[in-house]
Amino acid sequence: MSYLAKPKFHHPDIETNELGFTHRDYEGSISTLCAGCGHDSISSAIMRACFELSLPPHRIAKLSGIGCSSKTPTYFLGQSHGFNSVHGRMPSVLTGANLANRDLIYLGVSGDGDSASIGFGQFAHSIRRGVNMVYIVENNGVYGLTKGQFSATSDRGSKSKRGVVNTDSAIDLAATALQLGATFVARSFSGDKSQLVPLIKAAIEHRGSAFIDCISPCVAFNNHEGSTRSFDYVRSHNAALNKLDYITGRAPITTDYEPGSTQVVKLHDGSTIRLSKIGADYDVHDRVAAMHHLHTRQATGEIVTGLIYLDGEPHDLHDSLNTVTTPLNELNTPDLTPGQKALDAINASLR
Amino acid sequence: MPIESINDCVIRFANVNGSGSASANQLFARSIMRMGVPVAPRNIFPSNIQGLPTWYEVRVSEAGHRGARGGTDFMVAMNPQTWDKDVASIEPGGYLFYDSSRTVPDSKLREDIVVLGMPLTNICNREFTDPRQRNLFKNIMYVGALAALLDMDLAESEKLISEQFKGKEKLIAPNQKVLRMGYDLARETFQCPLPMRLRRSDKVGDAVFLDGNTAAGLGAVYGGATVCAWYPITPSTSLAEAFERYCNRLRVDPVTKQKKFGIVQAEDELASIGMVIGAGWNGARAFTATSGPGISLMQEFLGLAYFAEIPAVLFDVQRGGPSTGMPTRTQQSDILLAAYASHGDTKHVLLFPEDPHECFEFGALAFDLADRLQTPIFVMLDLDIGMNQHMCKPLKWDDTRNLDRGKVMSAADLDAAKDWGRYLDVDGDGIPYRTYPGTHPTKGAYFTRGTSRDRYARYTEEAAPYVDNMERLLHKFETAKTIVPAPEFRAAAQPTRLGVLYYGSTAPSMNEAAELLAKEGVHLDLMRVRAFPFSAEVTDFIAAHEQVFVVEQNRDAQLRTLLLAECSIDPAQLVKILNYDGNPITARFIRKAIVDHVERLSARSPKVHS
Numbered sequence A: 001m002s003y004l005a006k007p008k009f010h011h012p013d014i015e016t017n018e019l020g021f022t023h024r025d026y027e028g029s030i031s032t033l034c035a036g037c038g039h040d041s042i043s044s045a046i047m048r049a050c051f052e053l054s055l056p057p058h059r060i061a062k063l064s065g066i067g068c069s070s071k072t073p074t075y076f077l078g079q080s081h082g083f084n085s086v087h088g089r090m091p092s093v094l095t096g097a098n099l100a101n102r103d104l105i106y107l108g109v110s111g112d113g114d115s116a117s118i119g120f121g122q123f124a125h126s127i128r129r130g131v132n133m134v135y136i137v138e139n140n141g142v143y144g145l146t147k148g149q150f151s152a153t154s155d156r157g158s159k160s161k162r163g164v165v166n167t168d169s170a171i172d173l174a175a176t177a178l179q180l181g182a183t184f185v186a187r188s189f190s191g192d193k194s195q196l197v198p199l200i201k202a203a204i205e206h207r208g209s210a211f212i213d214c215i216s217p218c219v220a221f222n223n224h225e226g227s228t229r230s231f232d233y234v235r236s237h238n239a240a241l242n243k244l245d246y247i248t249g250r251a252p253i254t255t256d257y258e259p260g261s262t263q264v265v266k267l268h269d270g271s272t273i274r275l276s277k278i279g280a281d282y283d284v285h286d287r288v289a290a291m292h293h294l295h296t297r298q299a300t301g302e303i304v305t306g307l308i309y310l311d312g313e314p315h316d317l318h319d320s321l322n323t324v325t326t327p328l329n330e331l332n333t334p335d336l337t338p339g340q341k342a343l344d345a346i347n348a349s350l351r
Numbered sequence B: 001m002p003i004e005s006i007n008d009c010v011i012r013f014a015n016v017n018g019s020g021s022a023s024a025n026q027l028f029a030r031s032i033m034r035m036g037v038p039v040a041p042r043n044i045f046p047s048n049i050q051g052l053p054t055w056y057e058v059r060v061s062e063a064g065h066r067g068a069r070g071g072t073d074f075m076v077a078m079n080p081q082t083w084d085k086d087v088a089s090i091e092p093g094g095y096l097f098y099d100s101s102r103t104v105p106d107s108k109l110r111e112d113i114v115v116l117g118m119p120l121t122n123i124c125n126r127e128f129t130d131p132r133q134r135n136l137f138k139n140i141m142y143v144g145a146l147a148a149l150l151d152m153d154l155a156e157s158e159k160l161i162s163e164q165f166k167g168k169e170k171l172i173a174p175n176q177k178v179l180r181m182g183y184d185l186a187r188e189t190f191q192c193p194l195p196m197r198l199r200r201s202d203k204v205g206d207a208v209f210l211d212g213n214t215a216a217g218l219g220a221v222y223g224g225a226t227v228c229a230w231y232p233i234t235p236s237t238s239l240a241e242a243f244e245r246y247c248n249r250l251r252v253d254p255v256t257k258q259k260k261f262g263i264v265q266a267e268d269e270l271a272s273i274g275m276v277i278g279a280g281w282n283g284a285r286a287f288t289a290t291s292g293p294g295i296s297l298m299q300e301f302l303g304l305a306y307f308a309e310i311p312a313v314l315f316d317v318q319r320g321g322p323s324t325g326m327p328t329r330t331q332q333s334d335i336l337l338a339a340y341a342s343h344g345d346t347k348h349v350l351l352f353p354e355d356p357h358e359c360f361e362f363g364a365l366a367f368d369l370a371d372r373l374q375t376p377i378f379v380m381l382d383l384d385i386g387m388n389q390h391m392c393k394p395l396k397w398d399d400t401r402n403l404d405r406g407k408v409m410s411a412a413d414l415d416a417a418k419d420w421g422r423y424l425d426v427d428g429d430g431i432p433y434r435t436y437p438g439t440h441p442t443k444g445a446y447f448t449r450g451t452s453r454d455r456y457a458r459y460t461e462e463a464a465p466y467v468d469n470m471e472r473l474l475h476k477f478e479t480a481k482t483i484v485p486a487p488e489f490r491a492a493a494q495p496t497r498l499g500v501l502y503y504g505s506t507a508p509s510m511n512e513a514a515e516l517l518a519k520e521g522v523h524l525d526l527m528r529v530r531a532f533p534f535s536a537e538v539t540d541f542i543a544a545h546e547q548v549f550v551v552e553q554n555r556d557a558q559l560r561t562l563l564l565a566e567c568s569i570d571p572a573q574l575v576k577i578l579n580y581d582g583n584p585i586t587a588r589f590i591r592k593a594i595v596d597h598v599e600r601l602s603a604r605s606p607k608v609h610s
C-alpha cells in the first residue's frame, strides 16, 4: 500500500526537499487560533520538521483530543489523515490506529488539560505500552478553549488572569513520562524553534514512545505577570540542557563541534543527533540522573528544556505483541479466516 | 412416591467455590451428552474466587429443552453452608445425595425425599495422602456414584477422562480409579438404578457443547478481527480470552511465529473503545468485550463512532444491573443503554444471538456489518448464553465467503473518481465511501471529527449541512434494517390472534413454553427478534396480532419500550412478560404469565380466544 509520492517541480527559487515538495505541501488550512498563540509556532515547527525529513505527508496520521491545542492538526499537513477524537482520549485512539497499521508515522497532539487532567490515565498508559508515536503536549498551564481555568500543569503559586492564585501542585508531564518508561523525553518552548524543530525530527525518527512537553504560552489567558507560563517568564527561566542538531544518515556532517562538549547519539536508521551540551556532565542515556536533574532544577524554579532522555534501543508495542510486519489492516480473508476444516476440528473437540 | 422418569430431570450440585467441582460437574454433563441425551447445564456462582457457595445445574431433556426448567429433582449437596436451603429446594419425591462422612441429624433431612449418603471424605482420606487429591477426588467419586444411580454408561465418563488428560497421562488412571470406586460403592450400597434414570438415546446428533463467549470469540477470529482491546469484567472476560486462545492456535505465522492479531488489555473501558475506534478508523477489524458497566463508560466514544462513522464491534455480555447489581447473574437489561448509547440523537445496531451457534455466526457477521454500515455494532449476549455451555448446532463456515470490507476507496479508485467526499451519499443508501489513512499521496485525506461537518468533511456549524448529515445517518439506519439478521417466525399450529416477541437467551424457554401452552389450547405465533433496528417483518407481525407478548429478562420491558418508540405502536397491544431476578427465565414462568393474562383477557372480553 505504500504509494510513493512523486517528486514535484517548482520554481528554482522555492526551497524544496528530497521529494521535491515545498513547504506549502506540508501546510494545512489557516489557523483560527488567537494571533500570537504559542500553539501556532508548534504547528510551524512540525511542518518544518516533516519538510526537512522529506516525509511523504500522506504517510503521517495526526491525532488529537479536544482543546485549542488539539485543533491544530487541521492547520498543518493537509494531505495527512487527521482525527480529532474526544477530550483526553487521543492516546487510546492513536494506540488503536497504530495497532492497525504499524507503517505510518503517528503524531499525537494534545494539551495540558487534555493530557494532565481528563486524559492523565491514557497519557500514562500509552507511554507505558511503548506505542511508537510522537506525543506532543502543547502546554500553556490553562484550559484555553474553555477560557482560562487552571490546568493540572499550572504551577502552585501561579496567578490567573483574574488574580486567583493556584493552590494545587503541578504535574510535570516530562518527569512523569520518564518515570513511565518513555524512551524519548524532551521539553521545549514554542518560542525556540531552533531547539524545537530538531527535537521533533529526532522524535519522529525514534521508534517508540517519544514524548515532548512543549511550553506554549496562551496569549489570551495566561501570558500576564504572575503567570509561570508567560513568554517572559519562560524565557527568563529556561534552563536549556543542550542544543541539538539532527543529522540524517544521508546528509554530510558539516558543523564542527568542540570536542568534549558534544554527545553524538546514533539513531536506529543510521542518522545521528549531535547534542552540544550546556551542562557538561549531563548524559541523555541516564534515566535516573535525568529524573534527578529535572527535580533539582525545578526546585530552583527553572524550566529544563532540551533532550532530557533517549533510549537508543527502544522497544515498541508491536515488538511486545510480536505482530507480523505486514500492517494488520492489509491482512485479508486468507490470512484471517481459518475456514471450515479448522472449524470441523474445533467442533469435534466440543462433543 | 419417588420421582420416576427417564431422560427428563434436573440435577443440581451444591458446591463450594474453588473446590475443583467445576470439571467434575462438567464431566457428568458431557457423559450424558455422549450417551446421546440432550443436556442443558448452568452455573450459578457468586462474585468471589474461593469459599462461597456455587451451584451447577444439569437439566436432562430427551425432548431437547435447553432452557432452565426450575425446581430440582436430584440434589448433590456438597456444601454444608447451604445445606438447609438446598434440601428444602428438592421437589417432593426427589433425591438427595450427600457426603455422609459427618453424620447429619434426621431433623436436617426430609421424609418426602430419597436420601442417599456416601462417606466420600472418609474414603478419600483413606485412599489418598495428598490433601489436594483428597479434595478433588471427592468430586470425581460422586460422578461415579451418580453414574450407577442414574444408570449411566461409565465407559463414556472414562473415555472423557482420558481425552481430558491427554498429554498428562499420569492423571488418567487415578481419576478413572476413583470414578470406578464411586460407581462400585453406589452399586453395593444403594438399589441401582433409581426410578429416575437415564437411558442411551440418539437425540444429540452432531450437536456441539460450548459456551457463548467461546463461540463469539471464535466468531471474531472468523470475522477477521485483528485488534482486540478489552478490560476484564464478568461475565465477558472469557470472550476476549477465547479470542486470544484461538488466535494463538490459528493466526500465528508458522515460520516467523509472528501474530496476525494484536490484543491489548486496556487500562479501562474508555481506553478499550478508544483503541477499537482508532483501529477501525485505520482499517483494521477491531472489537471489545464488556458488560453493562463498561458500556456505561464508553458512552462518549460511542457517539463519536456513530457520528464520525467508524466501524466498531462491541460484545456486551449482559449481567444484572443497575450499578454493580448482580455481577454474576443474568439479565437482558442493557438494551436501551446500547440502542441509544451516547448524548445527542444516536442509534446503534444491536444483534441478539440466541445460543452459542448464533454467537459464532453473529460474532463473525458483526464485523461485516460494522464495515458495511461504518458504525458500532453491538452483539448482545448475556451471562446465561455467554458463560454457560449449551448444546447447539455445530459451527459452520462457508469457505467461499470473503470478508466484506464495505465501501473503501483504494488509491486507484481515488484516481478514477471524479469527485470524492467522505460523507457524500453516492449510492442513495446513506452509506458514504471512506479511505484508510495513507492510501494516496494527494487524494482521499480528510479530517475525522466529532464536530459537525459537510459532505466533504469540512468543519461547519451551519444548520443546513448539519441537518443534511443527521438525516443521512437516519437514512443509513433505514438501510441497516435490510441487512441485519431477519427475525425468525414460527406459526402456531392454528390461526391465532396472540403473538409473542422474544430474543436472545429467552429463546429455549419460550419455545418450550409455547409447546406447553399449545397442549393447553393456547396457540401463539412466535417471532424471535434477532436485531435492532426492527425490520418491517416485526411491525407487520405486531399489526397482524391483537395482543403481542414481549418476553424479556429485565424490569422495565426494554425491548418493548424500543418497539413503542421506534415503531409507533399502541402500548396496549404489547403485553410485558418480565423475569429479572437474575436467574434465567423458565418455561414454567412464561407459561404461567401467559395463561394468567389469557384468562384475564377472556374474563374481560369473551371474544378473544387464542
Ligand SMILES: Cc1ncc(C[n+]2csc(CCOP(=O)(O)OP(=O)(O)O)c2C)c(N)n1
Pocket: A066, A067, A068, A069, A070, A087, A110, A111, A112, A113, A114, A115, A138, A140, A142, A143, A144, A145, A146, A151
Ligand atoms: C468530556 C468533556 N468535558 C469537557 C469538555 C470541555 N473542554 C474542551 S477543551 C477543554 C480544556 C482544554 O484544555 P487544554 O487541553 O489545555 O487545551 P488548550 O485549549 O489549553 O490548548 C475542556 C475542559 C469537553 N470537550 N469534553
Ligand code: SF4
Pocket: A032, A033, A034, A036, A037, A038, A039, A068, A069, A140, A144, A145, A217, A218, A219, A220, A221
Ligand atoms: S485561547 Fe489561548 S490557547 Fe486558545 S488559541 Fe487563544 S491563545 Fe491559543
Ligand SMILES: [Mg+2]
Pocket: A067, A111, A112, A113, A138, A139, A140, A141, A142, A143, A144, A151
Ligand atoms: Mg492548555
